[in-house]
Amino acid sequence: MENAVLHVADVQKNFRGLKALSDIDLQVMEGTTHAIIGPNGAGKSTLLNVCIGRLPPDSGAVVFDGEVITGKKPHEINQMGIARVFQTPEIFPDLTLLQNVMVPAFAKRDGSFRLNPLQMVSAQAVIRDEAEHWLTDVGLKEHMHRTAGSLSRGDKRRLELAMALVQHPRLLLLDEPTAGMSRHDTNSTIDLLKKIKERGMTKVIIEHDMHVVFSLADRITVLAQGRIIADGAPDEVRANPKVREAYLGGNH
Numbered sequence: 525m526e527n528a529v530l531h532v533a534d535v536q537k538n539f540r541g542l543k544a545l546s547d548i549d550l551q552v553m554e555g556t557t558h559a560i561i562g563p564n565g566a567g568k569s570t571l572l573n574v575c576i577g578r579l580p581p582d583s584g585a586v587v588f589d590g591e592v593i594t595g596k597k598p599h600e601i602n603q604m605g606i607a608r609v610f611q612t613p614e615i616f617p618d619l620t621l622l623q624n625v626m627v628p629a630f631a632k633r634d635g636s637f638r639l640n641p642l643q644m645v646s647a648q649a650v651i652r653d654e655a656e657h658w659l660t661d662v663g664l665k666e667h668m669h670r671t672a673g674s675l676s677r678g679d680k681r682r683l684e685l686a687m688a689l690v691q692h693p694r695l696l697l698l699d700e701p702t703a704g705m706s707r708h709d710t711n712s713t714i715d716l717l718k719k720i721k722e723r724g725m726t727k728v729i730i731e732h733d734m735h736v737v738f739s740l741a742d743r744i745t746v747l748a749q750g751r752i753i754a755d756g757a758p759d760e761v762r763a764n765p766k767v768r769e770a771y772l773g774g775n776h
């Protein structure tokens with residue numbers, strides 16, 4: 525039977541009277557790619573921020589693998605297995621690409637290597653191999669000794685993806701993973717995300733680019749003005765008149 529990795533249960537969030545999220549209830553099933561779409565200001569980023577502990581909901585709860593994570597801090601939620609890739613890449617600009625990917629891999633190990641210098645050396649070798657593996661997958665291995673700050677915006681996003689993947693997250697949240705990329709880079713990111721999907725990783729993706737959404741999503745939830753107006757398989761959502769209306773009304 526399908527298992528819900530993430531359950532956003534009846535979440536509400538207001539900003540000084542503005543209903544940013546109302547009655548949000550959705551489930552992300554194991555192994556699926558679940559897209560959240562909607563016009564500007566629909567509440568997508570707010571929802572993501574509630575899921576990762578950056579914003580507390582006014583009511584309702586977020587349940588991850590059966591455990592309520594509402595009220596936990598972002599780093600605790602990350603340690604539990606939710607990794608995310610933001611719209612503005614959060615990287616270490618003065619470190620090399622390799623070092624950037626090694627940092628979250630070490631963090632994931634939670635310092636256990638510190639106890640024993642021998643363990644630390646062997647962990648470092650393993651982590652370095654793993655970091656190189658993910659840099660290869662995102663197409664950045666040949667640049668691994670460059671400093672991250674010198675990368676193009678699209679490459680910074682790919683680096684951040686490698687930094688998330690090296691953690692082997694149970695759930696990967698992607699906030700507009702192809703924003704700012706050329707069509708060529710967008711297509712290679714789609715291919716990469718398809719490859720990750722084949723490995724069974726569960727993903728939530730917020731995206732404006734419908735080419736990306738319909739290339740990847742198994743299920744789509746549509747938000748408009750803080751409410752879910754449609755939720756289902758891509759073909760159902762595409763044919764839903766409420767969705768067309770929300771987008772046309774928002775000049776999309």
Ligand SMILES: Nc1ncnc2c1ncn2[C@@H]1O[C@H](COP(=O)(O)OP(=O)(O)OP(=O)(O)O)[C@@H](O)[C@H]1O
Nearest residue numbers: 539540542544562563564565566567568569570571
């Ligand atoms: N910290 C905040 N304080 C006040 N209002 C906010 C705050 N964050 C978001 N909002 C408002 O909440 C609503 C939802 O915003 P949100 O950024 O979640 O939408 P979105 O769907 O992610 O939009 P976009 O596609 O433009 O990124 C908007 O009206 C926005 O102006």
